Amino acid sequence: MGGYEHTFWILFLPAISFVLLGLLGRKYFNKSAGLIGVFLLLLTTALSLYNAYQYFFVNGLVDGVYLKIDAFKFTWLTFSPGVSIDMGILLDPISVMMLVVVSSVSLMVHIFSLGYMKGEERFATYYSFLGLFTFAMLGLVVSSNLFQMYMFWELVGISSYLLIGFYFQRPSAVAASKKAFIVTRFADLGFLIGILMLAFYGGSLDFNTIIQHLSAHQSSEYLAATTASFLGVTALTWGLTLVFMGGAGKSAMFPLHVWLPDAMEGPTPVSALIHAATMVVAGVYLVARLFPLYALNGASLEIVLNVGLFTALFAAIIACTQTDIKRVLAYSTMSQIGFMMFALGVSGTQGEQGLGYTASMFHLFTHAFFKSLLFLGAGAVIHFVHSNEMKDMGGLRKWMPLTHVVFLVACLAIAGIPPFAGFFSKEEILLASYNKSLWVYTIALITSGLTAFYMFRLYFSIFWRKEYNGHSHPQEGSMSMKIPLIILAICSALVGFIPFGKFVSVDSQPQETHFHLMFSILPVILGVVGILIALLMYKKENDRPQSMAKAFGSFYRAAKNKFYMDELYLFVTKNIIFKWVGRPSAWFDRKVVDGSMNEIANLTLETSKAIKGMQSGKIQRYAMYFFGGIAFLIILFVYILK
Amino acid sequence: MIPVSHILFLSATLFFIGMYGFVTRKNLITMLMALELMLNSVNINFVAFNKYLYPGKLDGIFFTIFIIAVAAAEAAVAISIIINLYRMHKTIDVGAATELKH
Amino acid sequence: MTAHQIIFYCLAALILITGLLSVTCPKVFRSAIFLLFSLIGIAGLYFWMEAEFIAAVQISVYVGGIVVIIIFSIFLTEQAGKETRSIHPVRTVFAVLAAFSGMILTYLTVLNYDFVESNEAFDLNIPRIGNAMVATGEGGFSLPFEVVSILLLAAMIGCIVVAMRSSISKPDEKKLTESITEIDKA
Numbered sequence: 051m052g053g054y055e056h057t058f059w060i061l062f063l064p065a066i067s068f069v070l071l072g073l074l075g076r077k078y079f080n081k082s083a084g085l086i087g088v089f090l091l092l093l094t095t096a097l098s099l100y101n102a103y104q105y106f107f108v109n110g111l112v113d114g115v116y117l118k119i120d121a122f123k124f125t126w127l128t129f130s131p132g133v134s135i136d137m138g139i140l141l142d143p144i145s146v147m148m149l150v151v152v153s154s155v156s157l158m159v160h161i162f163s164l165g166y167m168k169g170e171e172r173f174a175t176y177y178s179f180l181g182l183f184t185f186a187m188l189g190l191v192v193s194s195n196l197f198q199m200y201m202f203w204e205l206v207g208i209s210s211y212l213l214i215g216f217y218f219q220r221p222s223a224v225a226a227s228k229k230a231f232i233v234t235r236f237a238d239l240g241f242l243i244g245i246l247m248l249a250f251y252g253g254s255l256d257f258n259t260i261i262q263h264l265s266a267h268q269s270s271e272y273l274a275a276t277t278a279s280f281l282g283v284t285a286l287t288w289g290l291t292l293v294f295m296g297g298a299g300k301s302a303m304f305p306l307h308v309w310l311p312d313a314m315e316g317p318t319p320v321s322a323l324i325h326a327a328t329m330v331v332a333g334v335y336l337v338a339r340l341f342p343l344y345a346l347n348g349a350s351l352e353i354v355l356n357v358g359l360f361t362a363l364f365a366a367i368i369a370c371t372q373t374d375i376k377r378v379l380a381y382s383t384m385s386q387i388g389f390m391m392f393a394l395g396v397s398g399t400q401g402e403q404g405l406g407y408t409a410s411m412f413h414l415f416t417h418a419f420f421k422s423l424l425f426l427g428a429g430a431v432i433h434f435v436h437s438n439e440m441k442d443m444g445g446l447r448k449w450m451p452l453t454h455v456v457f458l459v460a461c462l463a464i465a466g467i468p469p470f471a472g473f474f475s476k477e478e479i480l481l482a483s484y485n486k487s488l489w490v491y492t493i494a495l496i497t498s499g500l501t502a503f504y505m506f507r508l509y510f511s512i513f514w515r516k517e518y519n520g521h522s523h524p525q526e527g528s529m530s531m532k533i534p535l536i537i538l539a540i541c542s543a544l545v546g547f548i549p550f551g552k553f554v555s556v557d558s559q560p561q562e563t564h565f566h567l568m569f570s571i572l573p574v575i576l577g578v579v580g581i582l583i584a585l586l587m588y589k590k591e592n593d594r595p596q597s598m599a600k601a602f603g604s605f606y607r608a609a610k611n612k613f614y615m616d617e618l619y620l621f622v623t624k625n626i627i628f629k630w631v632g633r634p635s636a637w638f639d640r641k642v643v644d645g646s647m648n649e650i651a652n653l654t655l656e657t658s659k660a661i662k663g664m665q666s667g668k669i670q671r672y673a674m675y676f677f678g679g680i681a682f683l684i685i686l687f688v689y690i691l692k
Numbered sequence: 693m694i695p696v697s698h699i700l701f702l703s704a705t706l707f708f709i710g711m712y713g714f715v716t717r718k719n720l721i722t723m724l725m726a727l728e729l730m731l732n733s734v735n736i737n738f739v740a741f742n743k744y745l746y747p748g749k750l751d752g753i754f755f756t757i758f759i760i761a762v763a764a765a766e767a768a769v770a771i772s773i774i775i776n777l778y779r780m781h782k783t784i785d786v787g788a789a790t791e792l793k794h
Numbered sequence: 795m796t797a798h799q800i801i802f803y804c805l806a807a808l809i810l811i812t813g814l815l816s817v818t819c820p821k822v823f824r825s826a827i828f829l830l831f832s833l834i835g836i837a838g839l840y841f842w843m844e845a846e847f848i849a850a851v852q853i854s855v856y857v858g859g860i861v862v863i864i865i866f867s868i869f870l871t872e873q874a875g876k877e878t879r880s881i882h883p884v885r886t887v888f889a890v891l892a893a894f895s896g897m898i899l900t901y902l903t904v905l906n907y908d909f910v911e912s913n914e915a916f917d918l919n920i921p922r923i924g925n926a927m928v929a930t931g932e933g934g935f936s937l938p939f940e941v942v943s944i945l946l947l948a949a950m951i952g953c954i955v956v957a958m959r960s961s962i963s964k965p966d967e968k969k970l971t972e973s974i975t976e977i978d979k980a
Contacts, residue, residue, distance in 0.1 A: 669786055670715045670723075674892065677711060681899060688903055694802050696909050702806045702839075704900040706813055708893040713817025715889045716881055721868055725829045726817050728860060732836050735848075743843050745909060747916040750926050754935045756848050760855050761942045765949035767860045771867045772953040778871040 054104070054121035056097050057139050060149060061188050063094045064156075067181030075174025083174035084164045087181060091157045094184070098149040105146045106553050116558040118142045118258060120194060135255060138194030143554040144338055144411055148191035151418045152328050156184040158534035159323040162426050165531035166319050166433055176216060180323070183209035187328050191335060195255040196245045199336070203241070203300070206332065207234050210324050214316040226312035233309040237299020244292030248343075251278075251285055261342045283349070290343055290350035293336065294357075301333025301387050304361040308615055310384060314376040314438075318429030321376060326383050326425050327418040334390040334414055341407060341556065345399040355395025355490070362388030363493055364613070366500040370507065371599075371610040374438045375428050378508050379421070382464070385497060386417050392494070393479040396486035397556060404556030405485070409478030412550040416471035419545055420463040423538035427457040430531055431512060440508075444515040452532060454513050456539035461509045463542045465502035465577045468570075474546035477570045484569070498573055502580030510588035696744040699736065706733035720774045720784040724767065731763045801842055809835035820877040822868055830861045847920055 067090040075083045110116050123138035160180060167176055186205035193199035208231075215227030245255075252260035253271055263271040264286065278285040297303075302310035313325050324330070337344060337354055344351045362385045369381035390410045397406025430453045435443055447454040463470035466477070476498060483490040552560045587594045599606045608614065664675070706729060713726030735756045742752025778784050809832050816828035833856045840849035880886075930936050 673711075673714055677892070677896065681896060684899060684903065694799055696911060697904050698802070698806075699839075699843075700904045701901060702809065704897060704904065705810055708897045708900075709810065709813045709817055711896065712889050712893040715892070716886055717817065718881060719822060721864060721871070722817070722822055722825050725825055725864060728829065728856070729813050729817070729832065732833065732856070735852075736836060736839060739840060739843055739845050739848055743845065743916045744911050747912050747914040750918075750923065750933065750935075753845065753848060753918065753923065754926070754938070757851060758938055758942050760851055761946060764855055764859055765946050767863060768953050769949050769956070771863050772956045774867055775870055776956055784871050 054101070054119060054139075054141060057101055057121040057141065057149075057192065060094050060097045060101065060153065061139070061185060061192065063090045063097075064181045064184035064188065066090060068178050068185055071174045071178035071181060075178055076172070080174045083177045084160070084167070087177040088157070088160045088164065090181070091153065091160045091184065094188075095150075095153040095157045098146075098153045101141075102146050102150050105141060106143075110141075110143075110146075111560070114559055116143050116553075116560075118558075121192075123194060135197045136195055137198055139192040140194035140257065141192070143558060144335065145191050147411065147415060147554055148335060149188060151415060152184065152187050152191060155327040155418050155422050156180070156187075156323055158422060158426070158538055159319045161530050162322075162429070162534040163317075163319045165528040166429055167317065168528075172216070176213075176317070179209055179212050179216070180320075183213065183324060183329070187332075190332060193257075195257060196249060196260070197255045199339075200238075200242065200245055203296070203332065204238065206329050207231065207238070207300070210234075210313070210329055213320040213324060214313045216317055216320065217315070220315065223315040226309075226315040230309035230313045233306055234299045237306050238296050240292040241296020241299075244289045244294075244296065247285060247289035248293065248340075251289065257339060261340070265342050265346055284347075286343070287347055287349045290340065290347055291353055293340065294333075294344075294350060294354055297333030297336040298357060299333070300336075301330050301391070302361075302384050303333065303357050303388065303391060304364055305615065307361065307365070307384055308619055311377050311380045311612070314374070314380050318376065318425060318432055321380075322422040322425030322429065325380065326421040330383060330387055331390065331414050331418070334387060334394065334410060337391070337394050338407065338411060341394065341397070342399060344394070345397065345556075351395055355392050358388045358391025358393075358395055359490060359493055360388070361385070362392065362497045363500075364388075366497045366504065367609050368612050369504040370500060371606060373440045375431070375440060375443070375508060375512065376425075376438050378504060379424055379428060382424075382501065382504065383421055385501060386413070386421065386464070389476070389479055389494070389497070390414050390417070392490065393482055396483045396490060399556055402561075403485075404561075405478060405551075406482035407556035408551050408554055408561075409475060409482050411554045413472075413475035413479055415550065416463070416475045416542070416545055419538055420460045420470075420472055420542040423456060423460040423535065423542050424464070426531075426535055426538065427453050427460065428512075430535065433531075440511040443512045445513070445517045447513040452535065456535045457509060457513065459539045460542050461505045463546075464505050465581060466498055466573060467502075467577055467581075468574065469543075469546065471542050471544070471546035473570075473574070475550075477566075477573065480573055481566065481569060495573060495576060499576035499580045502577040503584050506581045506584035507588050510584055514589050516591050696740055699740040699744075703733040703736040703740070706730075706736070718785055718787070720770075720777070720786055723786065724770050724774070728763065728767070731759060735759055798842075802839075805835055805838045805842060808832075809839065820880070823865070826861060826865050826868060829864070830857060833857050833861065844916055845918055847918060847923055 067087050071079075071083050071087065079086065104110070105116075105119075110119070119141040121139040121141050123136055125134045126137045128134040160177070163176065163180070167173055170176060183206065186202050186209055190199055190202035190206055193202060211227050211231040214230050215223050217223045218227075248260055248264075249255045251271055251274055252263045254260055254263065263269055266272055272286075274285075276284045276286055280288055283291075295306075299306040310325060310330065314321055316325070344354060365381045365384035365388060369378050369385060372378045372381060390413050393406045393410035393413065395406070397404055397410070430450065431443065431446060432438055434450070435446075437443070459470065463472040466473045480491065480494055480498065483494045549562075551562060555561050587598065602609075611617075664671075710726045710728075710730035710733065713729065714723055717723045717726060738752040738755045738759070740752075742749065746752070774784050812828045812832040812835060816825045816832055819825045819828060833852065837849045837852040837857065840846070840852055926933060926935055927939055928934070928936050
C-alpha cells in the first residue's frame with residue numbers, strides 16, 4: 051500500500067529527539083533543548099494530522115469499510131519458517147486516531163513544559179525522556195503484532211518510570227517510580243504469558259492473523275484453543291484474561307491501580323501526558339485491538355466489563371475525598387478509564403451493538419483533551435502556588451483568569467455538560483450500557499454524577515471558596531504555558547461534535563450515531579445536581595463538608611485512605627510474600643545455592659592444603675613420585691589390564 | 693650364548709642403582725652422576741634390542757647416539773647451573789636451591 | 795661356559811660394582827672415578843655386542859667428555875676432598891626398598907615377556923650408519939639429527955648465558971632486605 055511512507059517519520063522524529071537530546075543535550079544545548087523537542091513534535095503532529103486526513107478522507111475507505119493498511123513491515127527475527135517476529139506499522143481507524151491524540155497531546159505538553167520546566171537543571175534530559183515516551187507510545191499504537199506491542203509497551207513503562215522519578219532527589223519520587231515500575235511489571239508478566247498463549251494457539255503474533263485464526267469457529271486453531279483448558283477455563287479465556295491483566299496494570303484498573311496516584315510525584319506536564327491522556331489508556335487500546343477475540347469469548351469480556359465498572363465507581367468515590375489536587379485528578383483518570391473499559395465490555399461486534407466500542411474510543415479521544423487540559427491547568431496552578439494541597443489554594447480566579455476559564459471548560463467537559471466534548475462520549479457510553487443491562491447503566495449513572503461532584507469540588511476549592519492569602523503571588527504563566535491551555539480548551543469544547551462513529555467503529559464500517567435527546571436528560575440532570583452540591587459545599591467556606599464527612603463516618607475515612615489498598619498491598623507483600631516466600635528463598639539461596647558453591651570452594655581449598663606438601667621443591671621427592679607413577683602404570687597395563 | 697634377558701637384567705640393575713643414587717645423594721654433582729648411570733642403562737637396552745631382536749635395522753643405534761648427544765648437552769647445562777649455584781650459595785647441596793619455591 | 799659368556803659376566807660385574815660404588819662412595823671425586831670405570835665397562839659391553847661405533851662414541855663422549863667436565867666441576871666447586879652429607883638412615887632404607895621392588899618388578903616383567911630373537915647377522919658398518927644419518931627416506935634419520943643439532947646449539951648457548959649471568963655479583967642480602975623493608979614502609 052503506497053502513500054503511507056511518512057508514517058515512518060511520525061515514529062522516528064520523536065526518537066531522533068530522544069537520541070539527540072539524550073546524548074548531546076545537556077552539554078551543547080541545554081537551553082534550546084525545548085525548542086528542538088517542540089519543533090520535532092510539531093512535525094510529528096503535522097504528519098499524523100495529514101496521515102489522518104489521508105486515511106479517513108482520501109483513500110482509507112474502500113467499499114464502505116476502512117482498510118487495515120500495513121504501511122511498513124519487515125521480518126525482524128525468524129525463529130523457524132512459520133514463526134517470526136515482524137516489525138511493522140499497522141494503520142486502521144483506531145491507530146490513526148491514536149496517532150493524532152498522542153502526537154497532539156505530546157506537542158501540547160512539550161510546549162507547556164517550555165515554561166513549566168524553565169531553568170531546570172536537567173532540562174534537556176527531561177525533553178529527551180519526553181521524546182522517548184512519545185516514540186514508544188506512537189510505536190505502541192501502530193504495532194502490527196503482539197510482540198512489537200509488548201516491546202513498545204515496556205519502553206513506555208520505562209520512560210514512565212524515568213519521568214516519574216525525574217526529581218530523583220526526592221525519596222518519595224524514587225519510591226513512586228519504583229512502585230509504578232514494579233506494579234506494571236508484575237502485570238506485564240501476565241501480559242507476556244497471555245501473548246505466548248495467544249501466539250501458540252493463534253499460530254502467529256500478527257494481530258490480524260491471530261484474530262482471523264481464533265475468531266473463525268471452524269478453524270483448527272479455534273478448536274484447539276477452546277478445547278484445551280486449565281482449571282476448568284479454556285486456554286483462549288486464560289490467554290485473553292492474562293493479556294487483559296497487562297492492560298489493567300498499565301491502565302491502573304483495580305486492583306493494580308495503586309501506582310497511579312503515587313505517579314503524580316512526576317512533573318505535572320508529565321502527568322498530563324503519560325498518566326492522563328496517553329499511556330494509561332494503552333490498556334483500553336490493547337483490549338480494543340484484540341476486541342474481536344474478547345467479543346467472541348464471553349467470559350473474558352465479562353471480566354473486562356466488571357473490572358472497568360468497579361474501577362470507575364471505586365475511583366470516583368475515592369476522588370471525592372482526596373485533598374491533593376493531582377491525586378483527585380489521578381483518581382478521576384482511573385474512573386474515566388474504567389468508563390472506557392466497561393464501554394468495551396458492553397459492546398457487541400456488529401453495527402448498532404458495537405456502539406460501546408465506538409463510545410469507548412470516542413471517550414478515549416475526548417478524555418485525552420480535557421484530562422490533559424485539567425492536568426496542565428493544575429500544573430499552572432501548582433507552578434505558582436508551590437503546593438498540591440487544596441487548603442493552600444482558593445480564590446485564584448482573580449489571579450489566574452485564563453487558567454480559571456480553561457479549567458472550568460475542562461470540568462464541564464468531564465462532568466458531561468452539553469455541549470462540551472465529554473457530554474457526547476459519555477452519552478454514548480451510557481446508551482451502550484443501557485442497551486446492555488440496567489444494572490450497569492445505574493452504576494455508570496451514579497459514577498457520572500459523582501464525577502461532576504468531585505470535579506467541581508476541585509474547581510471551587512481552587513478558584514473560589516476563599517480569598518487567596520498565600521505567600522507567593524500567583525499569576526498567569528508565560529506565553530508557552532498559555533497557548534496549550536487555550537488550544538486544549540478549544541478542543542475540549544469542540545471535539546464532541548465530530549461524528550465519531552463515521553470513523554471508528556467495531557467492524558470498520560462508518561455508522562451514524564443517533565442522538566437521543568430524551569435519553570440524555572437524566573445524566574445531564576444528575577451532572578447538574580452534582581455540580582450544585584459541590585457549589586453548596588465548596589463555593590464558600592463553611593462547615594458543610596465536615597458535617598457531610600461525619601455523616602458518612604467510617605465510610606468517609608475508608609475512602610479518604612483509598613480503602614486501605616496500599617496497606618493491604620503492604621500487608622500482602624511484607625507479611626505474606628516476604629515472610630513466607632522471600633525469606634525461605636533467601637535462606638535457600640544463602641544456604642543451599644551459595645552453600646554448595648562455598649562447599650566446593652572449601653573442598654578445593656582443603657584438597658589443595660592437603661596436597662600442597664607434595665609440591666615441596668625437593669627434587670628427589672619429585673623423582674620418587676615419578677618412579678612410583680611409572681611403577682603404577684607398569685602394574686596397571688602389564689599385569690592388570692593385560 | 694647369552695640370552696637378551698640377561699642383558700636386560702644388567703641394565704635394569706644398573707638403572708635402579710642409578711635411581712638409588714639419585715634419591716639418596718645430597719650433592720648435585722653426584723646426583724648428576726647417578727643420572728648418567730640411568731641414561732647408560734637405557735642405552736644398553738637400545739643396543740641390545742637392536743642387536744638381538746632387529747639386527748637388520750639401525751633404530752636402536754641411532755637412539756643411542758641421540759641419547760648420548762642429549763646427555764652431553766644436558767650434562768653441560770647441568771654443570772653450568774651447578775657452578776652458577778655454587779657461586780651464589782657457596783654450596784651445591786640440593787636443599788640450598790630454594791629460590792623457585794617462593 | 796664359553797669365553798664369550800665369561801666376558802659378559804665379567805663386564806657386567808665390573809659395571810654394576812663400580813656403578814654401585816659410584817653412587818655410594820662418600821667422597822665425590824672417588825665417585826667420579828668409579829663412574830668413569832663403570833662407563834668404560836659399558837663401552838666394553840658395546841664392544842662385546844659388536845657395536846664398535848657406539849663403543850667408540852661412548853668412550854669419546856662419556857669417558858672423554860662428560861666425566862671430564864664432571865671432574866672439572868668438582869674442582870671448580872671445591873668439592874674434591876669433601877665427603878657428601880649423608881641422608882637420614884630411614885630414607886636410605888626406603889630408597890633401597892624402592893630400588894629393590896622396582897628391580898623385582900622389572901625382572902618379573904622381563905621374564906614374563908617372550909623375546910623373539912632374530913638369527914640374522916648384526917652387521918654394523920660405519921658407512922651404513924653415516925648414510926642412514928643423512929638419509930631422508932625410509933630408515934633415514936636426518937630429521938632427528940637436525941633436531942638434536944639444534945638442541946645442542948641451544949644447550950651451548952644456554953650454558954654460555956647461564957655462565958655469563960654468574961659473573962654478575964650476587965646481590966648483597968643485607969641491601970636487599972633493607973630495600974624490601976623500605977618498600978614495605980612506603
